[in-house]
Structures are given as structure tokens and as C-alpha cells.
Amino acid sequence: MEEFTVATNATAIVSSKASIGLNVNIGDFTIIFDNVVIGDNVSIQSHCLIGQPTPLSNGEPLIIGNDSLIRSHSVFYEGSQFGSKLMTGHRVTVREKIEAGENLMIGTHCDLQGHTKIGDYVRLYTGAQINHASNIGDFVRIYHYSVLTNDPNPPSNIVLGVKVNKFAVIATMCCILPGIQIGENALVGAGSLVRKDVEPETVVAGVPAKYICRTSDIVLKDGSNQKAYPWMRHFHRGYPKEITDEWMSIYDN
């Protein structure tokens, strides 16, 4: 371990088989297991399990990209990989066989069950639950306590994952039924039960969810009378300038 700059608190346990980058900080009582690769400039707070062994990983490592922050009491199994700038809230659970891009946010209490593809700049808010075989596109935002399901006849061995296409928004406390596709730039209203595919750039809402309008029909509730969607026109917080500049060049015209 001598060649690494690892600030490890006295109560943390770091396997000598793990590969740890430069400038990595590991909090009290955290365990870094054997089959783990951690990039540079990563902070892992206290009481985390990083690379929890499981036979379901088929021996693949847990890979955490550069410049990541994993907050306290989080559990990551071995066998998943995350690009740079991963950020979690507290107490997240992340299982094996997830392939995620860069700049993923996993909010407090999220539960990612594994075997899932996640694009770049995805935002998962508090308590979101992502089941096996989900496929989440770039810039998707899934809000608090929403669930992507996968078993149409529980309990069964059928796995029909949900696909959420890029820039789509799933508002708070939605349930998306197995095998459903949410179209690009679509919006699922709060508290919806989605049992049919959602067309791109449309708003659906309710139980069961029904077509409400085009996303372009919704106006921001700030008195400005501006269109609320595509949201990339006015909401830039947390995205790098090169990306928001590109959005501005598209939507200013």
C-alpha cells in the first residue's frame, strides 16, 4: 500500500488486494473488500461496505471512478462499475452487474438491485428503487420513492425490465410496471401507475396513468409564462458548462 496516498481512519479496514487510487479518503468503520478498484480523489465516508462479496458478481470487481463521493452507511456489492463523479446520499444499497456512466447521483436510501444499465448524468432521488434489467438513458431524472418494477406475475422467473429513455422525468412516487418504455423527454406525473408505454415528449399521470398533454404545453409555475419542457432550456444546476452551452445553442434558436 506504500505507493498510495490513502487517508484511512484507524477503525477502517482496507484489503491489501484492493486497488486504491491517489488522494482517497476512507471513513471510520468502513470496509473495503478485496475485489475493488477505486479511482483518484475519492471520498468514502464512515460505516460503508465497499465491494461486498457475492457469487452473483462472477468474480467481476466493483469499480468506482475518479472524483466520487460515497456517503456514510452505504453498501456496494462487487461486480458493478461506475464512471467518474459518482455521488451518493447516505445508506444506499447497490447490487452487482450495474454498468453506469459518469456523474451519477444516487440519493439517500436508494436501492439499486443490479443487472442494470445507467447512462451519464442520471439523477436518482431519495428512496428510488431500480429493479433488475432496467435501462436508464442519459440525463434521466427519477424522483423520490419511484419504483421501476420487473416481474409481471410476482413471484415468477420472468424479468421484464423498464426502459427510460434520455431526458425523461419520472416525478415523485410513481410505479412503472414491468417491460414499460418511457419515451425520450417524457414526463410521468407524481403518484402515477404506468402500465402502457409513454410516447416521447408527452405527459402522462394518474392511476392508471393517462395521457395529459404534450410536455410543451406545460408552463413554469413561476409566473414567467415560459415553457417548462424541455427542462434543459432553463434548468442547468449540476451540469457542466460545455453541456449547458450545447443545450442553450439548441434551445435559443
Ligand SMILES: CC(C)(COP(=O)(O)OP(=O)(O)OC[C@H]1O[C@@H](n2cnc3c(N)ncnc32)[C@H](O)[C@@H]1OP(=O)(O)O)[C@@H](O)C(=O)NCCC(=O)NCCS
Ligand atoms: C404532471 C404535472 C407537472 C402537471 O402539472 P400541471 O401542468 O400544473 O397540470 P394541472 O394540475 O393543471 O393538471 C392538468 C390535468 O392533469 C391532471 N393531473 C395532473 N397531474 C396529475 C397527477 N400527478 N396525477 C393525476 N392527475 C394529474 C389534473 O387532474 C388535470 O386534469 P383535469 O383537467 O381533468 O382536472 C404535475 O402534476 C406533477 O406531477 N408535477 C411533479 C411534482 C413532483 O413530483 N416533483 C418532483 C419532486 S419535488
